[in-house]
Amino acid sequence: MAAVLPLEPSTATGKQAQARRAPKQQGFSFGKYREIIIAVAFFLLFDLGVLVLNFYTSFKIDQDTVAINLAGRQRYVSQRIARTLLELDAARVADKPYKPETLAELRAGAKVFDISAAAFKEGNVVPGGDGKPVFLQPVTSERGRALEAQVDAVWKPYFQKLQPLLASDKFTPEDLAGALAYSQANNIKLLNIANDFVTETQQIGASRASTLRMVQTGGIVLALLNFAFILFKFLNRLKTSDAAIEAATEENREILQSVREGLFLITPDFKIGSQLSQSAHGLFGRTLTPGQDLFSLLAPLLPDKALADARDYVQLLFAPHVKEALVQGINPLSEVEAVMKNRLGQEVVRHLSFHFNRVQEGAGVRHLLVTVQDISARVELERKLQSERQRSQKEFSMLLKAIDADPAMLRQFVARAEQNLLEVNDLLRSTSSAQGETAILKRIDEARRRVHAVKGDAATLGLDTIAAQAHQFENDLDRIRQGGSAGGDLGNALLALPLPLEDLLNKIGSLKSLTGLQKPVADLAVSGEAINGVLARLAEDIARDAGKRVQPAITMSAIADLPPDASDLVREIAVQLVRNAVTHGIEAPISRTGAGKPEAGAVTVQLLRGETEWTLSVRDDGAGLSAPRIRRKLVEIGWYTAQQLESFDDRQIVAHIFKPGFSTAGGVTMHAGRGVGLDVVQANVQKLGARLLLGSTPGEYTEFKVRFAA
Known part of the structure; x- marks a missing residue:
C-alpha cells in the first residue's frame, strides 16, 4: 500500500520536526494480509509444480525424439544393406572387382543396425544422426518390445549370413549369394517391422506431448484462478486506501502545482517519490513519473x-554519519547543461541547478528533497561577461603585438587597411545603382579581394584579432554571393554588412591612434629585412596551423628600392603566394617522408632586379599542380561538365586556379578554401603591368614568377 508523502519543510531541522510529528507506521501484520499471502503461496506452488513437470516431460520427449530418429534410421539402414548386396552381386555377374566403398557402406550399415537393435532392447550409447554418441533408452512399451523381438528374429540370421562379407574382402560367391537370397526373402518383412516400430515410437512421443499440454493447461488455469482471487482482494484493499490517500495528499498537490521550482523526493535507491511539483516536468522538458530512476x-x-560523480555524491548524502553542510560545496549537479524541446518542438539549451536536502527520521536518512531551478539567465549573463573579457584580452594582446611590430610596417598596414575597407564600404553603398546581378557579383568579388588582402597583411604582422574578423567578413560576403546566385536580392543583402565593416574600421582606427600616424606613408621607409622577417613568420604560422613544417628562405630586401605603389603590390603578391605555397603546395610531414623528401618543406621567395626588369619568384618543393585534380574539382563544383572539359588541355585547366572562387582545398579555413588568394595575385599583377609565369612538376615543385619593368 502506497505511503502518503507530506510536503516537507525546506530545512533539515523542519523535516526532522515534521517526521517526529508524523504518526509511526504500523508494523507488518500477518493476520491482516493472511488471505493474500496464502493465495500467493499457492500461486508459487502451482508454478513450481508445473515447472518441475515441464522439465521432466521435456526430458522424456527429448529421449523419445532420439528413439524416433534412430528407429527411422534402422528402416533406412535395412534398405541400404539390401541395396549394397545387389550392387555387389551386379559386380560379380559382370565379373568386375568389388568397389571398396560399397563394401565399406555394407559394413557400416550392418554395424549401425546391429548396435541400434541391441540398444532398443537393453539401452546403450549409439552413434547419433550426426555421428556424435547419444544414449538410447530401451523401449518399454508392450508393443515396442514385441516389435523388437520380431526385428531380432529376422535380423540375427540376416547378420549371420552377412558375417563372411563383413569379416574379409575374400568372401566366396556362395557367401554373397546366400546373403543376397536371405535379403530378398526377408527385406520387405524387415522393412514392415521397422515401419511399425517407427510408428510405435512416434505414438509414445505424441502421448508424452499430450500429457505435457494437459499439465500445462491445468497449472495455468489454477494459477489464473488464484491470480484472480489475489487481484480481487488487492483491489478491495486498494479502493479503501485510495480514499484516505487522496484526502491526505490534496493539500500537497495544490502547493506543488503553484511553486516555480522543481520539487520531488528520492528514495535511497534513487527512485523519484510520488509527489512532484508541476514545474519539475517543464524544467526537464518531459513528463516525470513516480518511481523513475x-x-x-x-x-x-x-x-x-x-553521472558517476553525481551518484557518489547522492550516496554520501544518504550516509547519516556524513555532515550535510560539509558536502554541499562539492555538489557536481550545481550546474547542468541540458538540451530539450520547448512547446513548439524546437531544441533549446537550459542550465539547471540541483540542490539536495536530507529528510531524516531518527538517526537515518529517509529521503532526499531535490530542488531544481532554471539558472539559464544567470549562466547566459556570466557567459556574456566572460566573452566580453576574452574579447578585451584579445584586443589588448593585439595592441601589444602592434607595439612590438616594425613601426613603419604597422603604419603602412593601417593606411592600406583603412583605404581598402573604405573602398569596400563605397562598393557596398553603390550596389543599389548597379544594374543586374552580374555587375553586383563583380563588386562582391572586388570587395572579397580587398578584405582578403587586409586579412593577409594582418596575419603577417601577427594581428590575429583583425585577421579573424576579416575572415568572418569574408564568410558573410561568401554567404551573400551564394545566396544571390540562388535568386536572392544581392543589393539588399549587401546593405546588411555595414556593422561588421564598421567594427573592422574601428579596430583599424584604434591602431591608427596607437601609431600616431601623421605624415604621409610615402615618407616612411620599410626595411627589406623587416619584410623578410614577417614573410618568414607568416609561412611558419600557416604551417603550424596546418600541422606542417616549413623552412622559409626569404630574400625581399630589394623591395625598399621600389616606388611605394609598386612596393605595396609586390608585397601583397608575395604574401598571397607564400600563403598559397604553404597551404596548397607543401605536404604533411608523413606524406613528404613517404615520398623521400625532408619533413620540412622549402619555400623560397626572391626579389631580384635585372637590367630591364624585376623578378619576384616564389617556389616550393611540394606536391606540384595536378591537372587531373583541378579537372575533377571543376566538375565537382559545377563549373563544367566532364564532356565540356574534354576539349581543354592541361594548360587551360591549370589556368582556372586564378579564377575567383576556385579552390582545391577541402574546406574553408583561415588560410585557404575561398579561391580569393590567387585572384588577388592576378589583379595585382595586372595593376603592376607585369607578366605572371607558372612552372610546376607534380610531386616536385611549383614556382610563380612575376616580371615587371624596372
Missing part, C-alpha cells in the same frame, strides 16, 4: 564521469 533521467544530460 533519477540517474536514468540525468543520463542524457551528463557525461559518464559527471
Whole structure:
C-alpha cells in the first residue's frame, strides 16, 4: 500500500520536526494480509509444480525424439544393406572387382543396425544422426518390445549370413549369394517391422506431448484462478486506501502545482517519490513519473564521469554519519547543461541547478528533497561577461603585438587597411545603382579581394584579432554571393554588412591612434629585412596551423628600392603566394617522408632586379599542380561538365586556379578554401603591368614568377 508523502519543510531541522510529528507506521501484520499471502503461496506452488513437470516431460520427449530418429534410421539402414548386396552381386555377374566403398557402406550399415537393435532392447550409447554418441533408452512399451523381438528374429540370421562379407574382402560367391537370397526373402518383412516400430515410437512421443499440454493447461488455469482471487482482494484493499490517500495528499498537490521550482523526493535507491511539483516536468522538458530512476533521467544530460560523480555524491548524502553542510560545496549537479524541446518542438539549451536536502527520521536518512531551478539567465549573463573579457584580452594582446611590430610596417598596414575597407564600404553603398546581378557579383568579388588582402597583411604582422574578423567578413560576403546566385536580392543583402565593416574600421582606427600616424606613408621607409622577417613568420604560422613544417628562405630586401605603389603590390603578391605555397603546395610531414623528401618543406621567395626588369619568384618543393585534380574539382563544383572539359588541355585547366572562387582545398579555413588568394595575385599583377609565369612538376615543385619593368 502506497505511503502518503507530506510536503516537507525546506530545512533539515523542519523535516526532522515534521517526521517526529508524523504518526509511526504500523508494523507488518500477518493476520491482516493472511488471505493474500496464502493465495500467493499457492500461486508459487502451482508454478513450481508445473515447472518441475515441464522439465521432466521435456526430458522424456527429448529421449523419445532420439528413439524416433534412430528407429527411422534402422528402416533406412535395412534398405541400404539390401541395396549394397545387389550392387555387389551386379559386380560379380559382370565379373568386375568389388568397389571398396560399397563394401565399406555394407559394413557400416550392418554395424549401425546391429548396435541400434541391441540398444532398443537393453539401452546403450549409439552413434547419433550426426555421428556424435547419444544414449538410447530401451523401449518399454508392450508393443515396442514385441516389435523388437520380431526385428531380432529376422535380423540375427540376416547378420549371420552377412558375417563372411563383413569379416574379409575374400568372401566366396556362395557367401554373397546366400546373403543376397536371405535379403530378398526377408527385406520387405524387415522393412514392415521397422515401419511399425517407427510408428510405435512416434505414438509414445505424441502421448508424452499430450500429457505435457494437459499439465500445462491445468497449472495455468489454477494459477489464473488464484491470480484472480489475489487481484480481487488487492483491489478491495486498494479502493479503501485510495480514499484516505487522496484526502491526505490534496493539500500537497495544490502547493506543488503553484511553486516555480522543481520539487520531488528520492528514495535511497534513487527512485523519484510520488509527489512532484508541476514545474519539475517543464524544467526537464518531459513528463516525470513516480518511481523513475533519477540517474536514468540525468543520463542524457551528463557525461559518464559527471553521472558517476553525481551518484557518489547522492550516496554520501544518504550516509547519516556524513555532515550535510560539509558536502554541499562539492555538489557536481550545481550546474547542468541540458538540451530539450520547448512547446513548439524546437531544441533549446537550459542550465539547471540541483540542490539536495536530507529528510531524516531518527538517526537515518529517509529521503532526499531535490530542488531544481532554471539558472539559464544567470549562466547566459556570466557567459556574456566572460566573452566580453576574452574579447578585451584579445584586443589588448593585439595592441601589444602592434607595439612590438616594425613601426613603419604597422603604419603602412593601417593606411592600406583603412583605404581598402573604405573602398569596400563605397562598393557596398553603390550596389543599389548597379544594374543586374552580374555587375553586383563583380563588386562582391572586388570587395572579397580587398578584405582578403587586409586579412593577409594582418596575419603577417601577427594581428590575429583583425585577421579573424576579416575572415568572418569574408564568410558573410561568401554567404551573400551564394545566396544571390540562388535568386536572392544581392543589393539588399549587401546593405546588411555595414556593422561588421564598421567594427573592422574601428579596430583599424584604434591602431591608427596607437601609431600616431601623421605624415604621409610615402615618407616612411620599410626595411627589406623587416619584410623578410614577417614573410618568414607568416609561412611558419600557416604551417603550424596546418600541422606542417616549413623552412622559409626569404630574400625581399630589394623591395625598399621600389616606388611605394609598386612596393605595396609586390608585397601583397608575395604574401598571397607564400600563403598559397604553404597551404596548397607543401605536404604533411608523413606524406613528404613517404615520398623521400625532408619533413620540412622549402619555400623560397626572391626579389631580384635585372637590367630591364624585376623578378619576384616564389617556389616550393611540394606536391606540384595536378591537372587531373583541378579537372575533377571543376566538375565537382559545377563549373563544367566532364564532356565540356574534354576539349581543354592541361594548360587551360591549370589556368582556372586564378579564377575567383576556385579552390582545391577541402574546406574553408583561415588560410585557404575561398579561391580569393590567387585572384588577388592576378589583379595585382595586372595593376603592376607585369607578366605572371607558372612552372610546376607534380610531386616536385611549383614556382610563380612575376616580371615587371624596372
